[in-house]
Amino acid sequence: TRLAEAAGIAIDNGIAVDAQGRTSVPHVWAAGDCTSFPYRGTRIRLESVPNAIDQAECVADNILGAGRDYVAQPWF
Known part of the structure; x- marks a missing residue:
């Protein structure tokens, strides 16, 4: 995450990505x-x-070009 932060990518308990895996920097x-992503109205990092x-x-x-949101699957 340090490299991403140094590159100007948003960090929020990891590299912040949207539901499809995009960071705050276009084309990244x-x-x-290393990521945190939207989950049930909050952000999580698994x-x-x-x-x-x-x-x-998914990413x-x-x-x-799939345009598919990532949905975390339950696991134990």
């Missing part, structure tokens, strides 16, 4: 443990392998 996306994989897949689809 982020996914995984630090788990399943979340990192699921979110990265990759969005970079290609």
